[in-house]
Amino acid sequence: MQEITREWIEPLWYGSIFLGSGGGGKSHLLAIELQKALQNRSISLLSLEELPENDFFCGTGLFGSPELCEENLPSGLEAGIIIEELEKHTGFKFKGISIVEGAGVNIFYPLLAALQTGLPVADGDSMGRAFPELQMTTYHLENLAAAPLVLIDGNYHLHYFLDKQDTFLLELNTRQIIGQQGGVGYFAGFPYPGSVLKRVLLPGTLNFAREIGECFLQADNYRELFTMLLEVTSNSFYGPIIELFQGTVKKISTFELAKWKSATIISPKGEELQLLYQYENLLAFKNGNVAASVPDLISAIDLNELKPVNNNEIYEGQRLALLGLPAPLRLRIKKALDVVGPQCFGYRTTYLPLEKLYPNHYRNKEVFS
């Protein structure tokens, strides 16, 4: 068992943005509040192997717009309320908190919930990155429902989804409520015992995010950063990162009739890359060909600041490096691609893994030898 202390927060912050793959949001205020709260306290972190088989864990997180999270900054009290409500309705006494989305704001919210309830956190998550919808989880791949689920909206009204229902339906229902009640809410759901979590969750999320964040804190220049990230990712179940492109943002376009936005990036040699994104970075095209696609992670780094950035922070004239990180294998199987592949976001093509797109890079790294 590890202890999450205040020293974890800063690296987790950068790691959470990188794993957000352009989305997932961030709340500096929430991270600072957590850092303060951890001044004289710590949170127990259990690896998946350490999870007690029969003890139930509860998944928590933020629904809606992370940008609006600071409009009603969570204090953790709401986590206490929803977890208690879920206990009341399921009859389970929760012995820990699990992470649903291991990126962006949703890495931090379960930590706040853990502080409030005094429960340990399981070091794993069910997305391996940021995704915008509830069904885009490894629970869904195992035919496990998100419900029973309790939602508290921005005006502190409670909403109950106690009957098991299709997760996509649940996504629509919760989104409807959030849209009408302030744009942000917090949930407690996914009530499963340790034995199930061991099978379902992608392991080591918090440690991996922290290791990624440490690279950003330690590197003095981009080359050093890339080398460090390569080492960390090569030793993970994701796989080695690859530099997709480096250049300056020339233009950001919005497509009127679609949810897509695109950023055109020009390299010093005059090459062009188009990054297409909705909430997260989803596709990259170089010279008219796919250069990376979801579910692989496409993360942007501001080269002046040497820090990861979300796609709503990209501006014209910004110098960026785009890095590709292979998605965990469990997100690449056919059943997973049916819910997280490019076509789920409206791009009707098959998914092309980074290893297929850049065989030389990956052969040299002896990934498939």
Next chain:
Amino acid sequence: MKIVLGILFNGQSGTLIAGAGRHLLYEGKFSAQSFLFELQNCLIHLGLSKEEVHKIYLTPPLSLGNHSNLKPIFHIRLVPEQFNTSFSVPKGIQKNVEILQVTSEKLIKTLKTREEQIKKAQVISLISPFAMVYPEKENKAFRVITKFTPAVILKSQNYPHLGFREREKALLMAAAFTATINPYLQQLREFFIPYSPGIFWVENEAVCVTDNFLPQTCGKVFELAPLVQIARGAAVLFGYHYALALFKVGQAFKLFQVQNSVEVSELSPSFSFTTISSVQHLFASIKANLPENANGPVPMFNFSGYYLADSYPYRIHKLAPSRQLRFLGLLTAPAEITMLSFCRQEEIDKNKKKLLKRLQLFNKKHNFLEKPVAFSQETSLRYLPFNQTILKVGLKETGI
């Protein structure tokens, strides 16, 4: 000669300064009663006519120097009972703000019990969470409050800062501006008739006081304004195109970068920046990413009081913050005119063009900025049932 006037307010008194380019030409004190006299005195002393005043820069502090029990700002937080609002009011205006925290349901009843205070307040500020995207609660409360007072009522939905705390800070600063500076604005405009020099508010950049300037400017870097201006003043005084400036505020260091002689931005990391080793580490990473025009030794103004030795490319200048540096940094702040719009994502391009055209016409009419360049900034609000973007479009001057 075209000069820039700078006005610093401090309670019932203030300082009036004048300068041109790198030169500080005049400094004098004024009280509320002697303001116009001091203004006249400044021009006589410099042998200048009103026509030669090109710009007027106003800047914090905004202390109202209130000694009575009557508080000029009545601030209403319209929040649910569980809402966490243990936030601090910006320094300098705490004594002047009366805060009422109430739920929408109890608003009318509570207002009735505080009727006298509300009637005597000069400005009412009103904030509720999510008001930018869900303005109904504030609008309803606005209608209720107008029945209690004819005072100016500022609504937070017009302040495009994401996050309740950020928005509240901006709103309170705008309320303080309205209560403190508006009377001076009127006097200034009348004094300069028939000329109309541009009047600007300076925290970092000098933002033209147009109709909707308060929401976009007030409170953004209010607490850091003196440091930003001192950093700029040092770069201007020593004639550096690119420089760094290090300060220590309480436990934390603050590091600023000055580019193109006058453009200041903060480089301090988001998290703990409290040890000298964290400063050295930051210097090492900046070294690898210096802009192309920062060749050769990089001047670093050390205002922190800590000893730092020269280490290539950094050349350390140990300095103490001074009034003169701040004044110089204030008077050389790059001017800009900006406009804001809250629009749907698909309307961004159309709105951008529209706002830019309006700004260009405005600038042409008043001739505030010479050779301006256009800029824009978008902040998307995502994961909502509708896609909204905060669009800021502006024209700005560069260099001095």
